[in-house]
Amino acid sequence: MSAGTIVTLPDQSTARIPKMNFLTKENGLLSWLLTGDHKRIATLYLISITFFFFIGGALAGLIRLELLTPQTSLMAADTYNKVFTMHGIIMIFFFLVPSVPATLGNFFIPMMIGAKDLALPKINLLSWYLYMAGGLLALYTMMIGGVDTGWTFTTPLSTHYVNTNVLTTGLAVFIAGFSSILTGLNFIVTIHKMRAPGMTWFRLPLFIWAHYAASILMVLATPVVAIAIVLVALERTLGIGVFDPTKGGDPLLFQHLFWFYSHPAVYIMILPGMGVISEVISTFSRKRVFGYTAVAFSSVAIAVFGFFVWAHHMFIMGISNYAVLVFSLLTMLVAVPSAIKIFNWTFTLYKGSITFETPMLYAFGFMGLFTIGGMTGVFLGSSGTDIHLTETYFIVAHFHFVMVGGMLMAFLAGIHFWWPKMTGRMYPEKISQLAAVVTFIGFNLTFFPQFILGMLGMPRRYASYPPEFQILNVFSTAGATILGVGYLLPVLYLIWSLKYGAIAGDNPWQATGLEWQTQSPPLTENFAVMPVMDHEAYDYEWLEKQQKEQGVASAE
Amino acid sequence: MQNSQIHAANSAPLAHEEHPSYLRHHFNSTEQQADAAGFAMWLFLLTEVMFFGGLFTAYLVYRNWYYPAFVSGSHQLNVVWGTTNTAVLILSSFTMAMGVWCAQTRRRRGLVLCLALTFFLGLVFLGIKTVEYREKIEKHHVPGFHYSLQSFLDPQSDPEVYKEYHDKALVPDMARHTELYFSLYFLMTGMHALHMIIGIGILGFMILRARAGAYTAGHETFVVNFGLYWHFIDIIWIYLFALLYLISRH
Numbered sequence: 001m002s003a004g005t006i007v008t009l010p011d012q013s014t015a016r017i018p019k020m021n022f023l024t025k026e027n028g029l030l031s032w033l034l035t036g037d038h039k040r041i042a043t044l045y046l047i048s049i050t051f052f053f054f055i056g057g058a059l060a061g062l063i064r065l066e067l068l069t070p071q072t073s074l075m076a077a078d079t080y081n082k083v084f085t086m087h088g089i090i091m092i093f094f095f096l097v098p099s100v101p102a103t104l105g106n107f108f109i110p111m112m113i114g115a116k117d118l119a120l121p122k123i124n125l126l127s128w129y130l131y132m133a134g135g136l137l138a139l140y141t142m143m144i145g146g147v148d149t150g151w152t153f154t155t156p157l158s159t160h161y162v163n164t165n166v167l168t169t170g171l172a173v174f175i176a177g178f179s180s181i182l183t184g185l186n187f188i189v190t191i192h193k194m195r196a197p198g199m200t201w202f203r204l205p206l207f208i209w210a211h212y213a214a215s216i217l218m219v220l221a222t223p224v225v226a227i228a229i230v231l232v233a234l235e236r237t238l239g240i241g242v243f244d245p246t247k248g249g250d251p252l253l254f255q256h257l258f259w260f261y262s263h264p265a266v267y268i269m270i271l272p273g274m275g276v277i278s279e280v281i282s283t284f285s286r287k288r289v290f291g292y293t294a295v296a297f298s299s300v301a302i303a304v305f306g307f308f309v310w311a312h313h314m315f316i317m318g319i320s321n322y323a324v325l326v327f328s329l330l331t332m333l334v335a336v337p338s339a340i341k342i343f344n345w346t347f348t349l350y351k352g353s354i355t356f357e358t359p360m361l362y363a364f365g366f367m368g369l370f371t372i373g374g375m376t377g378v379f380l381g382s383s384g385t386d387i388h389l390t391e392t393y394f395i396v397a398h399f400h401f402v403m404v405g406g407m408l409m410a411f412l413a414g415i416h417f418w419w420p421k422m423t424g425r426m427y428p429e430k431i432s433q434l435a436a437v438v439t440f441i442g443f444n445l446t447f448f449p450q451f452i453l454g455m456l457g458m459p460r461r462y463a464s465y466p467p468e469f470q471i472l473n474v475f476s477t478a479g480a481t482i483l484g485v486g487y488l489l490p491v492l493y494l495i496w497s498l499k500y501g502a503i504a505g506d507n508p509w510q511a512t513g514l515e516w517q518t519q520s521p522p523l524t525e526n527f528a529v530m531p532v533m534d535h536e537a538y539d540y541e542w543l544e545k546q547q548k549e550q551g552v553a554s555a556e
Numbered sequence: 557m558q559n560s561q562i563h564a565a566n567s568a569p570l571a572h573e574e575h576p577s578y579l580r581h582h583f584n585s586t587e588q589q590a591d592a593a594g595f596a597m598w599l600f601l602l603t604e605v606m607f608f609g610g611l612f613t614a615y616l617v618y619r620n621w622y623y624p625a626f627v628s629g630s631h632q633l634n635v636v637w638g639t640t641n642t643a644v645l646i647l648s649s650f651t652m653a654m655g656v657w658c659a660q661t662r663r664r665r666g667l668v669l670c671l672a673l674t675f676f677l678g679l680v681f682l683g684i685k686t687v688e689y690r691e692k693i694e695k696h697h698v699p700g701f702h703y704s705l706q707s708f709l710d711p712q713s714d715p716e717v718y719k720e721y722h723d724k725a726l727v728p729d730m731a732r733h734t735e736l737y738f739s740l741y742f743l744m745t746g747m748h749a750l751h752m753i754i755g756i757g758i759l760g761f762m763i764l765r766a767r768a769g770a771y772t773a774g775h776e777t778f779v780v781n782f783g784l785y786w787h788f789i790d791i792i793w794i795y796l797f798a799l800l801y802l803i804s805r806h
Contacts, residue, residue, distance in 0.1 A: 115582065116581065116582035117581075117582035118582075119582075119592040119596065120592070120593075120596055121580075121582065123596075181603055185596060185599045185600060185603070186596075188595075188599055189592050189595050189596045189599065190592075192592075192595060193588060193591050193592040193595060194582075194588075194592070219599055219602060219603055220602065220603070220606055221606070222603070223603045223604070223606035223607035223609075223610075224606050224607070224609065224610050226607060227607050227608075227609075227610035227611060228610060231610075231614070231743075234743070238699070238700055239699070239700060240699055240739040240742075240743065241699060241735055241736050241739050242614050242618075242736065242739060242740070242743075247732070247733075247735060247736060248618070248621070248622060248732065248733040248735075248736050249618070249736060250617070253613075253614060253617060256613075257610050257613070257614075525581070525582075530584075
């Protein structure tokens with residue numbers, strides 16, 4: 001590992017956190033609960049999604065413990081069904097979907113485009129309240145007995161056969177969906193209408209492009225799952241028949257409506273993460289992102305293609321062979337813009353001055369794991385292999401590689417990258433590098449064996465399995481334990497750093513984004529004077545010139 | 557605080573042109589603020605299109621599969637009431653558009669009158685809808701335990717409808733799919749009515765604010781955007797009317 005570092009901190013003996021910042025502006029619980037400040041709302045989101053992440057994580061721990069042995073030893077099969085269902089629902093709707101957009105996006109979109117706030121601050125606050133209402137309702141559901149349909153609410157199981165709390169869970173997801181719609185809507189309006197003078201579309205950081213694409217998906221896809229859930233609820237309570245074959249309805253219609261959201265939803269989850277990676281890779285290799293325009297448009301392409309691949313979740317559900325053919329082809333097409341990103345990031349690294357700070361380690365983790373996750377997605381997109389692999393652990397491994405290996409790595413990269421800006425203090429570098437490595441090792445040990453298990457034919461969603469699969473499951477559970485440590489470490493040292501971390505100064509990474517050209521933590525209005533963008537994104541020469549001028553000015 | 561804002565804006569609208577009290581701190585100009593709000597409203601309507609889109613998809617699938625059942629089902633709807641309601645809604649869209657014009661040209665009394673008329677027409681629509689729903693309940697055409705296939709298995713038992721359409725009896729397997737038609741009918745018109753009720757609630761609030769002069773002092777964004785919402789509900793209804801009432805009339 002290179003000993004070099006780009007971290008430039010102010011003189012610690014004289015440096016102070018600025019007295020006036022968004023955290024100190026007002027005090028008291030109400031000043032937080034009624035705030036319109038996007039940075040405070042992002043902080044609220046950060047605390048709440050971390051809370052839900054650890055609940056979802058604890059459920060994952062229970063799943064792995066149960067699967068340590070081939071028999072159902074820890075819990076009854078029914079309980080196991082509830083545990084993996086709640087794990088899925090909490091992780092997807094209350095962690096992954098809002099993770100990067102609602103925290104980092106909320107915090108940095110206005111700052112990166114040089115605005116004082118999101119366009120609709122009250123809507124932003126409302127979206128947090130909706131998120132909390134949905135989340136607490138989901139927790140309440142868990143307390144009163146949970147739900148065991150799987151996170152997909154598959155009909156007619158969810159409408160006719162289970163006796164668990166489908167309605168309250170559905171309502172929780174419905175409410176959280178509106179929170180997501182409002183966030184996406186707010187981002188689109190903000191990116192269109194609030195950019196600082198000189199901030200043209202092609203000077204936007206790629207983080208913004210990625211969020212713009214994800215927001216389009218949130219706005220267009222989420223309402224469809226909302227109506228699908230309404231229909232499930234009415235089917236279950238009133239027996240309206242739209243999904244009931246005995247009344248002429250078709251359960252496949254539910255699958256279409258559900259996956260019309262839930263496939264784009266995986267891009268809602270991953271695109272903002274890709275935005276983070278673009279920022280991190282560029283900063284820690286001191287180079288403009290290679291093929292800026294291609295990376296920007298690949299985000300939009302992913303969003304557009306993402307709308308036309310939903311039926312690849314339904315290859316074995318009785319859709320026509322021609323539909324399978326078309327959706328298989330379209331699924332392959334999504335791999336193209338994803339690959340464009342990976343290749344362009346790799347070319348950005350080429351001849352860059354690379355340093356290995358924690359965000360960069362996570363970004364490397366992302367690139368490797370997302371590539372594996374994406375490539376195995378192509379296996380599943382080809383209808384032939386899909387028929388063998390679907391409903392096995394191969395699927396589980398695939399989407400955990402994309403979601404945990406991809407998105408969660410990106411989230412942690414982003415949190416470390418912007419932590420100095422959000423709090424004004426550095427995280428401790430050595431231990432967090434260690435945590436990044438532990439996470440990477442734990443992750444691979446957990447999920448790589450699951451690819452093999454899937455190939456061998458171990459089905460997902462069962463509490464027991466044939467004894468010959470045990471050794472790989474033991475690896476997986478051991479990995480999950482290491483992964484748990486990897487996630488606990490950041491929580492501990494990041495909280496520690498709030499009080500004891502080194503003072504970060506305005507721009508510890510020497511990064512070029514507008515968010516680094518103001519104090520840390522920022523003022524409530526973000527910038528003391530309205531910024532004017534007079535250079536391209538990731539223009540490190542501009543930054544050097546700027547710093548030289550400032551140096552001369554302060555010397556005089 | 558609301559009142560003081562209104563007061564300030566009313567008393568000296570020109571002096572405040574540079575930095576009016578309604579300009580929120582994070583915007584640079586009132587145009588930017590109005591632009592952003594309008595754009596947000598269009599996006600919101602887009603989400604509504606997708607929301608109703610799910611229902612329209614379900615409708616189209618089942619209408620294609622069970623066309624005869626859908627035709628017979630639609631004959632149970634009262635086209636006269638439906639047409640009246642369509643006219644009422646289009647008229648209310650007109651009064652709403654006039655309201656927006658009044659707000660833009662700062663005519664306070666005109667605005668209050670237009671909003672009140674829109675409010676009234678919205679209630680008329682819901683009233684007529686209630687009458688229609690009552691007919692369905694009386695004939696046991698509400699899906700569920702009490703649903704009756706009588707009108708479709710034996711059309712002559714339903715003389716009023718039979719007189720007009722002379723429908724043939726449906727075979728039992730097709731007849732039972734009329735329940736799906738009525739499910740969709742209640743879902744779609746019910747979802748539309750829910751939007752109307754929300755709209756009427758907001759109209760009531762706007763009338764109170766308009767009387768105090770809140771929208772006629774240069775800050776009419778709220779009225780303009782509500783107008784978009786109201787027209788949107790109107791358009792949804794026009795589609796519903798054609799799809800639910802007029803299936804066999806072409």
